[in-house]
Amino acid sequence: MQVKILGSAAGGGFPQWNCACANCHALRGGQFTGKPRLQTQVAVSGDGRSWFLLGASPDLRLQIESVPELHPRAGNRCSPISGVVLGSADLDHVLGLLLLRELQPFHVWAAAPVIEILRGQNSMFAMLNRVDDQVRWNTIRAGEPFHLKSIAGSDSQICCRTIALSSRYPAYSGNRAGTRTNFEAVLGLVLPSPTGKTLGFFPQLPMLTPELKGLFATLDCLLLDGTFWSDDELIRLQGSGQRAHEMGHIPVGGEEGTLRQLAGLTKPRKMYIHINNTNPMLNEAGAEYRQVRDSGWELAEDGCQLSL
Numbered sequence: 001m002q003v004k005i006l007g008s009a010a011g012g013g014f015p016q017w018n019c020a021c022a023n024c025h026a027l028r029g030g031q032f033t034g035k036p037r038l039q040t041q042v043a044v045s046g047d048g049r050s051w052f053l054l055g056a057s058p059d060l061r062l063q064i065e066s067v068p069e070l071h072p073r074a075g076n077r078c079s080p081i082s083g084v085v086l087g088s089a090d091l092d093h094v095l096g097l098l099l100l101r102e103l104q105p106f107h108v109w110a111a112a113p114v115i116e117i118l119r120g121q122n123s124m125f126a127m128l129n130r131v132d133d134q135v136r137w138n139t140i141r142a143g144e145p146f147h148l149k150s151i152a153g154s155d156s157q158i159c160c161r162t163i164a165l166s167s168r169y170p171a172y173s174g175n176r177a178g179t180r181t182n183f184e185a186v187l188g189l190v191l192p193s194p195t196g197k198t199l200g201f202f203p204q205l206p207m208l209t210p211e212l213k214g215l216f217a218t219l220d221c222l223l224l225d226g227t228f229w230s231d232d233e234l235i236r237l238q239g240s241g242q243r244a245h246e247m248g249h250i251p252v253g254g255e256e257g258t259l260r261q262l263a264g265l266t267k268p269r270k271m272y273i274h275i276n277n278t279n280p281m282l283n284e285a286g287a288e289y290r291q292v293r294d295s296g297w298e299l300a301e302d303g304c305q306l307s308l
């Protein structure tokens with residue numbers, strides 16, 4: 001299985017258009033030891049021909065153009081992108097779907113409440129079904145594996161499993177967490193490759209249970225929520241706002257951070273992804289970056305490729 005990381009930032013990217021935090025300011029001024037990042041996007045393929053997107057980032061058009069494997073190959077309208085797996089209805093995870101509206105047939109796999117939010121509550125997504133032969137929506141259930149297939153039916157040999165992580169739906173959907181009891185608002189994705197190796201994609205980690213720790217220990221590569229370094233990161237910056245855990249993210253640093261909680265995790269290649277522009281570990285000259293690297297973790301970078 002080929003894995004391409006096309007974006008590694010949280011919503012807003014790095015730098016973020018309206019942000020002059022220390023990181024964004026230094027990056028714009030050419031004074032930053034670190035890399036700019038597009039919003040988180042991963043693509044996987046079992047055969048190198050048919051590709052599947054994990055989420056659909058608002059930067060998707062640029063991300064597709066940056067990778068020749070994702071370009072159309074014949075003279076007519078066509079795309080090697082066969083489908084999109086949605087782990088949530090978060091805007092930075094679904095807005096890219098609207099950039100795929102040019103009457104192209106492809107699959108979307110998502111939990112029923114996520115499909116309902118997109119198709120039932122947001123009329124713009126009807127652009128994906130203007131004609132009969134366009135997007136095919138497939139309902140997935142947490143824990144039930146499904147095969148990634150092309151629209152013509154050929155199997156990619158990649159079987160995707162989903163892990164229910166949260167009942168908290170995005171703010172734009174009316175904060176319906178209270179009315180929805182299932183935990184399919186945020187799904188982690190586990191993808192075993194045809195060779196038996198396994199990728200875990202958890203760009204949003206609201207909780208870390210013993211079961212999840214056990215699952216992570218079996219993976220060959222883990223792409224994990226690196227949104228915030230500290231729980232009060234945005235509050236310290238802005239003077240107000242939400243804590244990381246209130247936004248559904250366990251921070252990287254600190255006593256309760258994933259770096260410490262997953263210190264015993266040895267098997268997988270461990271990479272932080274979905275990194276917010278305010279996160280001090282983006283600064284490769286800083287102590288936080290050094291702590292991450294000394295702990296055996298990497299920061300996912302745009303353009304990074306893995307083979308599993």
Ligand SMILES: [Zn+2]
Nearest residue numbers: 019021024277
């Ligand atoms: Zn910033």
